[in-house]
Amino acid sequence: MILINGAAGTQIxxxxxxxxxxxxxxxxLAVRAGVPLLWDRHMQRLSTGCARLGITPPDTAMLEAEARxxxxxxxxAQAVLKIIITRGAGARGYRMTTPVPATRILALYPWASxxxxxxxxxxxVRVCATRLGLNPVLAGIKHLNRLEQVLARxxxxxxxxxxxxxxxxxxxxxxxxxxxxxVVRDGKLYTPDVSRCGIAGIVRGLIMEQPGVECxxxxxxxxxxxxxxEVFLCNSVIGVWPVRELDGxxxxxxxxxxxxxxxxxxxMIPC
Amino acid sequence: MILINGAAGTQIxxxxxxxxxxxxxxxxLAVRAGVPLLWDRHMQRLSTGCARLGITPPDTAMLEAEARxxxxxxxxAQAVLKIIITRGAGARGYRMTTPVPATRILALYPWASxxxxxxxxxxxVRVCATRLGLNPVLAGIKHLNRLEQVLARxxxxxxxxxxxxxxxxxxxxxxxxxxxxxVVRDGKLYTPDVSRCGIAGIVRGLIMEQPGVECxxxxxxxxxxxxxxEVFLCNSVIGVWPVRELDGxxxxxxxxxxxxxxxxxxxMIPC
Numbered sequence: 001m002i003l004i005n006g007a008a009g010t011q012i013x014x015x016x017x018x019x020x021x022x023x024x025x026x027x028x029l030a031v032r033a034g035v036p037l038l039w040d041r042h043m044q045r046l047s048t049g050c051a052r053l054g055i056t057p058p059d060t061a062m063l064e065a066e067a068r069x070x071x072x073x074x075x076x077a078q079a080v081l082k083i084i085i086t087r088g089a090g091a092r093g094y095r096m097t098t099p100v101p102a103t104r105i106l107a108l109y110p111w112a113s114x115x116x117x118x119x120x121x122x123x124x125v126r127v128c129a130t131r132l133g134l135n136p137v138l139a140g141i142k143h144l145n146r147l148e149q150v151l152a153r154x155x156x157x158x159x160x161x162x163x164x165x166x167x168x169x170x171x172x173x174x175x176x177x178x179x180x181x182x183v184v185r186d187g188k189l190y191t192p193d194v195s196r197c198g199i200a201g202i203v204r205g206l207i208m209e210q211p212g213v214e215c216x217x218x219x220x221x222x223x224x225x226x227x228x229x230e231v232f233l234c235n236s237v238i239g240v241w242p243v244r245e246l247d248g249x250x251x252x253x254x255x256x257x258x259x260x261x262x263x264x265x266x267x268m269i270p271c
Numbered sequence: 272m273i274l275i276n277g278a279a280g281t282q283i284x285x286x287x288x289x290x291x292x293x294x295x296x297x298x299x300l301a302v303r304a305g306v307p308l309l310w311d312r313h314m315q316r317l318s319t320g321c322a323r324l325g326i327t328p329p330d331t332a333m334l335e336a337e338a339r340x341x342x343x344x345x346x347x348a349q350a351v352l353k354i355i356i357t358r359g360a361g362a363r364g365y366r367m368t369t370p371v372p373a374t375r376i377l378a379l380y381p382w383a384s385x386x387x388x389x390x391x392x393x394x395x396v397r398v399c400a401t402r403l404g405l406n407p408v409l410a411g412i413k414h415l416n417r418l419e420q421v422l423a424r425x426x427x428x429x430x431x432x433x434x435x436x437x438x439x440x441x442x443x444x445x446x447x448x449x450x451x452x453x454v455v456r457d458g459k460l461y462t463p464d465v466s467r468c469g470i471a472g473i474v475r476g477l478i479m480e481q482p483g484v485e486c487x488x489x490x491x492x493x494x495x496x497x498x499x500x501e502v503f504l505c506n507s508v509i510g511v512w513p514v515r516e517l518d519g520x521x522x523x524x525x526x527x528x529x530x531x532x533x534x535x536x537x538x539m540i541p542c
Contacts, residue, residue: 002285011282012290014273014376019283019355021417022293028363053418054425082363084290087421092299092353092380094417094424094448105285109363133404133468134440138418145416146292146365147324147409150358153365154325169405177365197404 001073002107003066016103018086022144025049030237031079034072035270038236041202046085049141055087058104070106078111080237112237118162122244122253127222128152128164132174132197140200153177163233168197172219179235180204183228184256189215203234203264210263230254239264272344273378274337287374289357293415296320301508302350305343306541309507312473317356320412326358329375341377349382351508383508389433393515393524398493399423399435403445403468411471424448434504439468443490450506451475454499455527460486474505474535481534493518501525510535
């Protein structure tokens with residue numbers, strides 16, 4: 001089911017600025033038993049993204065009611081809810097002269113059917129040739145300008161490699177095409193800075209705030225990651241995936257990764 | 272009038288990858304007496320952009336027939352034609368698993384009514400705080416990821432300042448939010464490199480190829496531009512605008528700029 005500005009539908013205006021300029025933000029939420037998970041966190045990031053772009057966000061209560069309607073339209077045990085908010089339909093030109101109501105699109109998708117093995121025994125990860133461009137104004141938020149991720153994800157088709165890491169122009173590893181990345185070194189967590197490029201993932205934020213676990217934001221090269229004690233990926237749909245191979249180098253999923261995975265799983269329960 | 276995949280309409284699929292990821296390219300053409308100008312050049316860049324993104328472009332003859340249909344739907348002496356090509360409607364996720372036909376949208380807009388004075392006596396130009404991110408893979412082509420331009424253009428609302436210059440992270444001036452930029456120094460033209468960021472404009476290309484005029488691609492700082500003999504902007508709709516003030520510094524529109532403006536005007540004739 002898709003709700004567009006509150007009405008069931010399948011189409012949007014061909015004048016929408018989301019289409020013309022990628023002028024908007026989105027969120028991807030895991031849905032269990034008809035309930036979107038980590039709702040408040042996703043709404044917080046959506047609101048941050050809208051503020052950064054100068055888009056007046058839709059009323060949260062209305063969005064929540066619409067999310068409930070979309071999520072309960074399917075009886076599937078698990079699903080994925082995507083919420084897109086754009087600046088709305090406008091005249092030609094980058095400038096938005098007359099403010100119009102934001103466009104809101106809520107769509108329910110089938111659950112992503114990743115092999116169980118990925119979470120259990122870890123995944124193979126490659127390194128993408130496509131780099132992330134530097135832009136502090138757009139960094140952190142989940143905006144609709146995602147060509148870098150599209151190009152990066154289309155670099156390979158091996159189903160046994162579910163993710164690729166993306167670097168910036170200074171050879172720092174920033175994130176995966178659809179996930180954030182952490183390394184473990186001497187019992188402490190490190191994750192790349194996303195203030196120049198990259199997305200501040202919801203699960204990344206939860207992990208950084210986990211009580212009793214030290215975590216630092218730092219620059220990480222590919223070599224730093226390959227020499228780490230443990231490496232793992234996370235996002236709101238996959239939870240945590242240990243990395244067992246990084247660009248040809250074998251890694252051992254370890255105890256701290258397991259502990260983080262359990263912590264994240266426990267947070268991803270409908271309430 | 273809007274033609275969407277060949278049919279008159281106003282809406283596109285809410286699953287279109289143009290909306291979800293900005294996964295496509297566009298062209299903006301001046302239309303005179305129902306004829307889109309510089310058609311072959313625009314088709315060449317569209318084709319280059321599609322190739323860079325791995326999108327199979329629509330058949331050129333079909334696109335030309337559709338453009339003719341849209342452009343002759345209005346009796347206005349001048350208009351603007353926007354052509355958007357996206358990778359099409361797809362499943363969720365950055366990866367495009369099953370290729371689908373590209374979406375094509377052709378829309379006719381009213382002519383941009385800039386004051387005559389801008390082309391005659393020059394324009395005031397500001398400098399945008401929003402920087403262009405570095406990305407050689409996306410540089411040059413006119414893709415749909417245009418949030419940087421949207422944010423830059425929304426920095427000011429003074430109608431007397433029609434354009435703002437955008438710099439990269441290394442303080443090089445790259446282009447305007449909607450135009451390319453040239454400077455004149457000792458009778459020679461210089462224009463910024465657009466191989467790391469920026470758009471390779473159609474009129475920029477024509478000017479660079481003008482017989483009898485020397486033109487070099489080079490790095491230019493704001494100070495270089497403010498100390499140039501002449502500065503001008505160009506794009507497919509405005510033609511050439513001399514710059515008479517750049518970030519508070521007065522400049523004198525000069526003879527070479529006039530000559531280039533006439534050269535471009537002569538090329539922008541329906542044939």
